[in-house]
Amino acid sequence: MSDVSFHELSQLDAEARAALMRRSETDLSSFIEKAKPIIEAVRTEGDAALVRFARELEKADLDESRLKATEAEFDAAFDLVEKDVIDAIRFGIDNIRRFHEVQKPEPMWLKEMRPGAYAGDRFTPIRSVALYIPRGKGAFPSVTMMTAVPAVVAGVPDIAIVTPPAPDGSVDAATLVAARLAGVSTVYKVGGAQAVAAVAYGTQTIKPALKIVGPGSPFVVAAKRLLSGIIDPGLPAGPSEAVIFADDTVKGGLAALDLLVEAEHGPDSSAYLVTHSRRVAEEALAALPDHWARMTEQRVAFSKAVLTGRCGGIVLTSSIEESYRFINDYAPEHLEILSTDPFAHLGHITEAAEILMGPYTPVSIGNFGLGPNAVLPTSRWARTYGPLSVSDFVKRSSIGYVTASAYPEFAKHARTLARYEGFSSHEHAVSDVRKDYL
Ligand SMILES: NC(=O)c1ccc[n+]([C@@H]2O[C@H](COP(=O)([O-])OP(=O)(O)OC[C@H]3O[C@@H](n4cnc5c(N)ncnc54)[C@H](O)[C@@H]3O)[C@@H](O)[C@H]2O)c1
Numbered sequence: 001m002s003d004v005s006f007h008e009l010s011q012l013d014a015e016a017r018a019a020l021m022r023r024s025e026t027d028l029s030s031f032i033e034k035a036k037p038i039i040e041a042v043r044t045e046g047d048a049a050l051v052r053f054a055r056e057l058e059k060a061d062l063d064e065s066r067l068k069a070t071e072a073e074f075d076a077a078f079d080l081v082e083k084d085v086i087d088a089i090r091f092g093i094d095n096i097r098r099f100h101e102v103q104k105p106e107p108m109w110l111k112e113m114r115p116g117a118y119a120g121d122r123f124t125p126i127r128s129v130a131l132y133i134p135r136g137k138g139a140f141p142s143v144t145m146m147t148a149v150p151a152v153v154a155g156v157p158d159i160a161i162v163t164p165p166a167p168d169g170s171v172d173a174a175t176l177v178a179a180r181l182a183g184v185s186t187v188y189k190v191g192g193a194q195a196v197a198a199v200a201y202g203t204q205t206i207k208p209a210l211k212i213v214g215p216g217s218p219f220v221v222a223a224k225r226l227l228s229g230i231i232d233p234g235l236p237a238g239p240s241e242a243v244i245f246a247d248d249t250v251k252g253g254l255a256a257l258d259l260l261v262e263a264e265h266g267p268d269s270s271a272y273l274v275t276h277s278r279r280v281a282e283e284a285l286a287a288l289p290d291h292w293a294r295m296t297e298q299r300v301a302f303s304k305a306v307l308t309g310r311c312g313g314i315v316l317t318s319s320i321e322e323s324y325r326f327i328n329d330y331a332p333e334h335l336e337i338l339s340t341d342p343f344a345h346l347g348h349i350t351e352a353a354e355i356l357m358g359p360y361t362p363v364s365i366g367n368f369g370l371g372p373n374a375v376l377p378t379s380r381w382a383r384t385y386g387p388l389s390v391s392d393f394v395k396r397s398s399i400g401y402v403t404a405s406a407y408p409e410f411a412k413h414a415r416t417l418a419r420y421e422g423f424s425s426h427e428h429a430v431s432d433v434r435k436d437y438l
Pocket residue numbers: 034057058133134135136137138140143164191192193215216217218219220237238239240241265266268269333374375376377378
């Protein structure tokens with residue numbers, strides 16, 4: 001327990017403070033080097049490379065004919081998955097759908113900019129999207145719900161899931177259930193960098209997609225970065241991370257309980273408790289062993305690695321303002337505001353992808369289907385990106401319509417700027433030459 005990293009912010013110099021911003025994906029170079037030959041093999045060999053990597057990396061003995069999940073596998077999944085799990089998936093999908101339907105933009109808007117001149121936006125679904133569902137350190141039907149529902153709500157006609165196979169060549173059964181209940185029927189058994197390459201280039205079995213979304217390990221993040229010229233890699237969603245912010249109105253044991261939520265994802269996760277209350281910090285530290293005693297061996301090992309390592313622990317600040325500054329600087333994927341009056345703090349936090357308010361909204365509730373999307377930008381990308389949303393599955397075209405009566409004024413100003421910029425055809429198109437052809 002005493003090994004848990006405890007950072008008293010006022011005691012740290014600038015370099016040590018900057019080090020607290022680090023995530024496991026901050027340095028991707030080793031993953032990039034590992035992903036490069038995988039991508040090249042998929043590009044040149046297609047399915048044969050996918051089968052080989054399934055064997056080498058997932059210990060899964062698949063042949064080309066089994067890379068795509070069959071209808072029979074979908075049907076069997078409904079018998080394999082417990083009824084309460086199916087109920088939880090239905091409940092989550094229902095909330096996530098309601099949330100994302102509100103987000104869906106109107107197909108088109110037009111505004112009269114000047115009398116007789118109209119401009120607006122039109123939204124149309126992206127034609128094909130791949131959803132990456134991780135399966136290294138857990139099974140993720142919830143990520144299936146979070147990625148598939150907004151894609152379906154947006155109206156994407158061609159949606160395919162890619163997810164690593166288990167050693168017996170199967171797809172996680174609850175992932176198949178979630179896919180079907182959300183409205184997705186294509187699931188390919190391929191994960192890691194090879195999955196990103198497969199949907200970027202296409203293979204004999206796998207159709208290429210225009211975009212890939214969904215979180216993944218640093219191998220997946222590295223492959224998305226390498227292939228960003230071929231496929232739209234979506235928002236950067238890597239290893240899970242959370243900041244639990246607590247003021248002095250809550251028990252430290254509660255903060256410790258929630259600190260472990262994202263810390264248990266894997267040794268590559270990041271998780272901090274940030275508080276200006278020494279009491280909360282010390283209670284949290286003291287409570288961790290009791291919480292660990294209730295967890296599985298693997299999740300204890302993962303969360304201990306995080307909380308005793310360079311990407312996790314307890315941060316004791318000298319004031320609530322310093323806590324706000326730290327959080328805004330850190331820009332977490334998930335932020336919990338543990339306080340009896342969470343709304344008092346909300347206005348001070350601007351850099352966080354998801355903000356969960358008060359003692360009854362732990363990260364688990366957001367992860368498993370309150371409604372907002374739990375696929376979120378990591379590694380400080382919350383400073384420029386938001387959560388996955390319907391907008392990620394549509395593209396926007398702007399629409400302009402100038403009538404004859406509005407034309408002369410626009411043409412006059414366009415001619416002037418065309419001349420200034422030195423574009424003669426631009427100028428002619430809005431000059432008297434045009435009149436000859438109208
Ligand atoms: N940001 C989010 O919204 C969000 C949501 C859920 C999960 N996550 C995160 O996603 C990540 C999922 O990672 P994961 O590991 O569980 O599953 P994953 O499917 O992303 O990665 C595992 C795959 O990586 C490949 N791989 C593993 N070792 C390799 C090696 N040595 N060389 C080449 N390829 C290798 C294999 O194909 C393996 O199947 C976790 O870090 C989790 O925290 C993030």
